[in-house]
Amino acid sequence: MTRPRILLTNDDGVNSAGLWAAYEAMSVFADVTVCAPAVQQSAAGRSISIFDALRMDEIIVNGHTAYAVGGRPVDALLLGLFALGPKPDLVVSGVNLGENLTSESITTSGTVGAAMEAANQGVPAVAFSLQMNNDGDKFTDPRTHAGDFSAVKKVVSSLVPLYLSEGMPEGADLVNVNIPAGDIKGYRVVKLAPRLFETSVEKRTDPRGKPYYWICGEQYFNPGEGYDADVLHAGYVTITPLTLDNTAHASCGRTEEMLRRAGIL
Ligand code: MN
Numbered sequence: 001m002t003r004p005r006i007l008l009t010n011d012d013g014v015n016s017a018g019l020w021a022a023y024e025a026m027s028v029f030a031d032v033t034v035c036a037p038a039v040q041q042s043a044a045g046r047s048i049s050i051f052d053a054l055r056m057d058e059i060i061v062n063g064h065t066a067y068a069v070g071g072r073p074v075d076a077l078l079l080g081l082f083a084l085g086p087k088p089d090l091v092v093s094g095v096n097l098g099e100n101l102t103s104e105s106i107t108t109s110g111t112v113g114a115a116m117e118a119a120n121q122g123v124p125a126v127a128f129s130l131q132m133n134n135d136g137d138k139f140t141d142p143r144t145h146a147g148d149f150s151a152v153k154k155v156v157s158s159l160v161p162l163y164l165s166e167g168m169p170e171g172a173d174l175v176n177v178n179i180p181a182g183d184i185k186g187y188r189v190v191k192l193a194p195r196l197f198e199t200s201v202e203k204r205t206d207p208r209g210k211p212y213y214w215i216c217g218e219q220y221f222n223p224g225e226g227y228d229a230d231v232l233h234a235g236y237v238t239i240t241p242l243t244l245d246n247t248a249h250a251s252c253g254r255t256e257e258m259l260r261r262a263g264i265l
Pocket of ligand 1: 042097098
């Protein structure tokens with residue numbers, strides 16, 4: 001029996017401990033090709049390099065061959081799909097060091113962005129992210145993250161074979177999975193919360209007297225019970241099926257009505 005083929009990518013960079021935890025879990029039952037950004041690309045979303053040539057280096061990480069792409073997560077995904085040989089049965093993105101929750105964050109996340117592009121190319125995709133209790137851990141070098149990944153590997157080993165054998169449930173194009181930092185109480189299928197951050201911009205002054213800016217944000221929003229953020233914080237693995245369709249279907253009629261009233265339609 002041929003083993004399933006998985007293309008593994010991420011946005012934290014090809015050396016990330018989270019990516020290699022997923023590799024270890026999945027290489028037991030699948031042939032895994034690692035093709036990921038050469039360096040940290042978090043928050044690159046689904047951006048794509050169409051003005052620049054891309055380089056891809058074959059490197060060895062942890063004794064395994066991997067492909068390091070000098071580009072965005074979606075660049076790595078597309079080179080993995082179109083420049084590295086047979087089409088995979090599944091794309092896995094992650095495991096991201098830091099949770100990816102809410103409608104606000106999933107479109108800025110490079111982890112989810114790469115999974116969205118995989119779905120756009122017709123390949124089922126699962127994005128995995130690990131909650132970080134200390135927010136500062138999300139901004140350290142992902143190579144040196146000294147976390148215990150045994151629970152993470154268990155989650156990846158339980159979910160990935162299921163999506164390999166059954167594909168996406170009807171109506172979903174990809175799946176967003178978040179893993180709690182502490183003990184896992186179980187699994188829950190949840191909706192995305194609307195948002196989580198109180199966005200702000202900090203203005204500072206550099207040593208030459210010129211202003212510079214940091215976009216930042218405190219987590220402020222209590223999404224209420226049953227949303228991904230709340231359920232993850234309660235200790236459950238959250239599973240959210242996503243669709244690429246951004247159309248506000250319920251609003252199409254109202255939009256026509258509005259345009260008719262204005263004499264435009
Ligand atoms: Mn990341």
